[in-house]
Amino acid sequence: MKHEAHVVVLPRTIAARHYVDLPGRGLRNLYVFESPKNNKRLAVFGQVCFWHLMLAEGNPEIRRYILRSDFAGNASASDAVDVHFVGEKIERWYFSRRGLPKEDQCPYPIIIKTEAQIRAAGLLPQNWRFLCAARTRAHGKYAGKELLVLAGLFEDRHTVALSEVIAQPGIDVAIMLAAVAQQLAIGILRTELKKQLFSRRSLLSRGAE
Template sequence: MIAYAMTTQTTHLPFQSDISRQVAVFPVLKRQRQHQSNIWFFDSPKNNERLTIATDLAFMHLVLLEGDTSVLKYVPVSSAEVAHFESREHQPKVGAQVYRSDGTTEWWNFKRLQLASGRPKRDQVIGDPDIESAARASGASYHVKTDQDLADKEILFDNWLTLCAAITRCRTVFLGREADIFAQRMALQRAVTLENLLTIPGIDVACMLAVVARALQREAIRANLKAQIFGRATLLSAGES
């Protein structure tokens, strides 16, 4: 089992908020020795906390929620629950809870329908009637997210990893100056490339990237994140007001 971590480099002593975001990594890894899935430790801007996410499939689906404005927050299987995975039979039945801005709640499970070779798995049963009934009883809807749902979303996923990292790097930094400059430039031109913003004299590049990422997250601006890798040539357009 390999554990991946999304981290950011800092040059300062930890803030209290940094300490509160720490997760107990060792118990998770120790209890995962016989499990074949990866564990991701991810700083989520939407949830404003560090999450422990089991399996690559769940990680990809949940990262994509960072750019979904209809989602207020999402709660994957907790660190404590992941620490108790000792076999596939002991996995929690619900992979994540998703809370929408319209007040609805969803229970998500994650299932691979293809083998690493690309061939379909023999077990093609999707969903669990008992979990669906339990979700309905709690006022939630039940959804099973698969690897097929991620088709053609590789670039979008990669972009949201980049944007989340940009936000996380500056989460304890005052962004007011770059935010004002960004707002003025967008009001004046309505559409600019990222290169135009990053070459404004005197700006902090990391702060400007964080401002842009936050604006994309709340859909204040638009960019073609589905088909183009986010970079200096990315065209940023003012959102519809």
């Protein structure tokens, strides 16, 4: 993994070659993904940045993140993301120590995000990549029926298997998966995502009230 990262905001349809050829990109991988928390398509240079943003998508304490880079310039390793938490807390995340500004130039706490943190997260990054993709596939679809069915399953139980959730009659499985992902992302539901791959055998439980 590389520790440099560059982030840009993209329209829904993009010319990927433009971003591949940005000056300063070097050999870093380009990742393009839909961000449910920002309702935008993003382009990210560097695996460390990409996987940390996947973790941010699944963190119920994070409301959104704002990309600081200017894609008209070079793919600088000093680009940052301002992360807005529930409440008023804001952090500025960097994905490389190179080119950091002086702390008194930043109004928020500066946090260096590392590859070691991603490794310590176990299967969380891969699981949230899958869950974000599930939300993307159902983007724009109304999930009212699926959310009602999901809530009904927990009326007299604390834990329900995903296999039972997606087997409910009259629901769209893709929309139900997106609804489950959304409920996990905001903390309404919980499941084990660090040590086990998300699958039909996953047990869903109520989150904190």
